[in-house]
Amino acid sequence: MSELKKDIISVADLLATKSLTIPDYQRPYRWTLKNVVQLFHDIDTHRDKTAYRLGTIVFHSDEEKGELNIVDGQQRTLTLLLAVWAIIEKRLSKIDRGLLKEQVQRLSSPVEHLLNDQTFSSDISKANLRANFLEIKRIVGRPDFTEAHIDFLLNKCQVVTFTLENVSEAFQFFDSQNARGKDLSPHDLLKAYHLREFGIPEQHLKAQSVADWESLKSKTLEKLFADYLYRIRRWASGERALYFGKDQVDVFKGVNLYMGDAFPYTTSLKIAHHYTDEFNQQYQRKVDGQYQKYPFGLDQPIVNGRRFFEMVAHYQKQIEALISNEYESSDAFLGVQLSEDAHKILQTLNSSALYKNKRRTGDIYIRELFDCALIFYWDKFGVTDLSRAIEKLFIWAYSLRIQRQVLQLSSVDKYVVEELNVFKLISQPIHPSQLMALRLPMLNDELNRNNSGKNRGNKNQSAVSAKVYDPLVILFEGMGYYE
Incomplete structure (x- = not known):
């Protein structure tokens, strides 16, 4: 393998690099206004730091053509190129600081050269480049985008570069980075983001946070975010939650209590944050042994960094405890004695003997829906009226199962967002009784599409067969929701 050159360079040095080229084989430019706004938000938030890393760029050094081709990192590079060109257009003549003005002037030629040398055949690239450039010009033209921001962007924002002379090896290196999985998984992207968000007073706590995070298996974190946290947060806000990937990680980015604007809504977060720490650090805790947990909420704003x-x-x-309790055969759940109906529900859902179809794909999706709703209820109201909540949420979730012959995750997602969103209902009320008052539809054989041919629809079977063979129907009928 040819020599791998690694370097850390500023944005100014990146854009001043001679023979920088974006080859034709690169995919279309897909960054949108969302990415642009996030970039400039980061610049504003971190401008007091001595340095701020923007990511990694992989180069192939083509000595025959005298080109330095971007193998990975073109989205970021093009956006930075647009940003500096917008500064040249909108701000160059107004910059007061002599050295900074000279630096921007020196960048004019290489930036213009790089822009003129690029051709974009994709309509997607052209549309995104134009829209982003117009937005960036608006941003850098505002009075609150100061010369300090310009200086920070050019000289303190950095990228890590890897350069190889063999193009195959450059792509192999790029693929090896992507193939690691762990480094590019959504939860690990969040880990990197929130480590950067630690406030200065909390820097000494980073090591313990990383150790606690690494103690959880990657698969555990993947399931936690994708199957529970993401769906609950999105559904509670009335949004679709079909898939959790790298493009959805912003759902778990929130407010930094040590940096950025002090919006009114952050006051309660700061009070809870500092009160919790102050309470736990008082000398009395060494005597009484009490410990106050931070009051997290599944639908509350994320507090960046340590929290x-x-x-x-x-x-x-919490979720592991609830799920493990669900699968116990005891009539007690989370320390609470369950009603007869609530106990039958959990006993049936957990038994392959009683509920033979529990492993079907659609039934698994419905069970996850039921679990998410129960987790969210518990997060809001604890064990208050827990049996009635289990009964109500079971009827709500499994009504969809009974009424559908084929059930996909998209069907579940649509049911929550467009038909009857229990998550929004749980998010809004101040007492569990408001959930209990939810009116749910009565089902019957005509609406039942879940039963297979041997149980329903067979000429040799009566309609009563559904009630005999289907454990869900038996539960619904016993609770007065099936006639």
């Missing part, structure tokens, strides 16, 4: 890691650990324990 994010604590939140993940908190809900991993």
